[in-house]
Amino acid sequence: MVLELIMVAGVVVVALPALWLGIRGLTSRTGHFSSDAGADRRSLALLVTARSLLLLLVLALSAVTLVSAVGAMVRDLELPSLVLVFFVLDLLLATLVVLTFGRRRPRRPATPAAR
DSSP, rough: OOHHHHHHIIIIIIHHHHHHHHHTTTTTTOHHHSSSSHHHHHHHHHHHHHHHHHHHHHHHHHHHHHHHHHHHHHHHHOOOHHHHHHHHHHHHHHHHHHHHHHSSOOOOOOOOOOO
């Protein structure tokens, strides 16, 4: 019962906010841009596709973990061990999302006006 509560709390506190932050930062880009507009569009499309697949994986793992943990608590059943693996993978991927494209970028300070 305690393990299921920890799993539900972990998904609600870590994975769901990471999904929200990841969706907000899905198309954000930093770094160098190519002078070729076609290559720049292709790299952005590849980046958005990879990020979208990662967010879908986090969503699927979160859903499986939540449904399994709540179902095990309600029916008083033993939780399958693979759900614990899904939970750990979900937390790791959610952390990856937050640390890469899910965090807010601080604004650059404005340059002081010439006096």
